[in-house]
Amino acid sequence: xxxxxxxxxxxxMLEMNLxxxxxxxxxxxxxxxxxxENEDQHEVTTSKPFYMGIYQVTQEEWKGVMGSSNxxxxxxxxxxxxxxxxxxxxxFIKKLNDKKDGVYRLPTEAEWEYSCRAGTTTAYSFGDxxxxxxxxxxxxxxxxxxxxxxxxxxxxxxYDMHGNVFEWCxxxxxxxxxxxxxxxxxxxxxxxxVLRGGSFFNSARYSRxxxxxxxxxxxxxxRSSNYGFRLARTS
Numbered sequence: 001x002x003x004x005x006x007x008x009x010x011x012x013m014l015e016m017n018l019x020x021x022x023x024x025x026x027x028x029x030x031x032x033x034x035x036x037e038n039e040d041q042h043e044v045t046t047s048k049p050f051y052m053g054i055y056q057v058t059q060e061e062w063k064g065v066m067g068s069s070n071x072x073x074x075x076x077x078x079x080x081x082x083x084x085x086x087x088x089x090x091x092f093i094k095k096l097n098d099k100k101d102g103v104y105r106l107p108t109e110a111e112w113e114y115s116c117r118a119g120t121t122t123a124y125s126f127g128d129x130x131x132x133x134x135x136x137x138x139x140x141x142x143x144x145x146x147x148x149x150x151x152x153x154x155x156x157x158x159y160d161m162h163g164n165v166f167e168w169c170x171x172x173x174x175x176x177x178x179x180x181x182x183x184x185x186x187x188x189x190x191x192x193x194v195l196r197g198g199s200f201f202n203s204a205r206y207s208r209x210x211x212x213x214x215x216x217x218x219x220x221x222x223r224s225s226n227y228g229f230r231l232a233r234t235s
Contacts, residue, residue, distance in 0.1 A: 001157050004051055004233075006100060008064035016233060017157045019115050026113050027176060027210050032123055034205035038212060042234075043180035051233040052100030052107060052115045055148035055159050056080035056167065057092075065096050073225040078147040080165045080228040086193045086220040089168050089229045096231075098219050103149040106170040107232035109194045109212065110184045116162070116197070116209045118155035123208045124162055125154040130207065135163035137199045137207050145200055161197055162207040165228035169194040192218025199226035 002018040027041035057072050060077040062084075071083040084092075087105060096104050107115065122128045124135075132140040135151055140163070149159045171186025171194045186194070192214035198207030205211065217224070 003054070003157070004104075008061060008096075010058050010064060012064040014061055014231070015054040017054055018105075018235060019046075019050055019052050019156055020110070021046050021049055022114065022119075024114055024117060024119075026110060028123070028208070032208070032210070033128070034123075034208065035210065036212075038175060039210045040176045040178065042154065042176055042178055044114070044184060045180070045182045046111065046114050046184055049235045050107075050111060052111070052156070052158060053230040053232070054153075054157060056165060056228050056230050057214065058148055062092065065092055065099065071223070074144045076147065077146050078149075080148055080160075082145060082165055082225050083223045083229050084168075084227060084229065085223045086168050086218075086222070093231070097203045103234040104231050105233065106168055106229060108183075108185050109169045109171040109196065110181075111232055112167065112169050112230075113209060115156055115158055116154065117159070120155070120209070123210070125209060126152070130162065130169055130204045132177045135160070135198075137163040137198055138201060138203050140200065142200055145228075148158055162209075163198050163225050164200060165197070166195040166202075166213065166224075167197045168227065168229040169196055173212070173218055191215060193220055194218060195227070201226040 006014040028039040062081040172190030
């Protein structure tokens with residue numbers, strides 16, 4: 001696994017893993033427990049490798065780019081930054097790209113699920129069931145985010161792809177097509193941006209690899225104490 005480490009200053013490091021190309025079945029099978037109807041399976045190919053953040057963006061990373069500002073309800077340097085809208089993420093990304101001359105961005109929804117599954121076909125990257133030892137969701141009992149990296153990583157070396165905080169993706173929400181697609185990026189417009197991964201506030205079904213949220217709560221200026229994000233970068 002190739003890891004890229006970027007110094008954001010003051011000893012704060014942004015760590016990303018290179019995700020290889022591949023094909024996978026996006027969505028969930030009709031017999032998956034707790035699935036939603038908007039998860040129709042279809043074949044997706046990621047034709048180009050890309051980097052994905054090993055962790056959800058932390059508050060120390062946010063402050064390293066944005067300055068002293070920290071919008072998070074629960075404070076802690078290694079806690080994920082929260083209470084950020086999709087638009088807030090874009091401001092952070094622009095500042096980071098200006099600072100590091102990079103090509104950082106939010107992952108597409110397809111990139112996110114491909115990275116989350118890490119070669120698996122089960123409801124979660126670790127199997128078809130989940131327990132409080134696997135991730136931070138409502139039954140874990142914390143009722144707040146925990147430090148990134150508190151649970152085991154998936155096969156791509158990524159932490160907290162299930163639970164802790166929802167993660168913004170780049171795509172506008174749209175119903176899936178039944179056709180096989182290559183590097184999908186979603187529609188040019190819509191009612192809400194996609195959120196993935198579930199959170200400490202939500203039941204286990206929202207933390208499944210295939211679960212997708214947006215409509216109603218995916219408004220680009222909506223903020224919540226269980227919303228955060230993870231960075232991607234074109235390789």
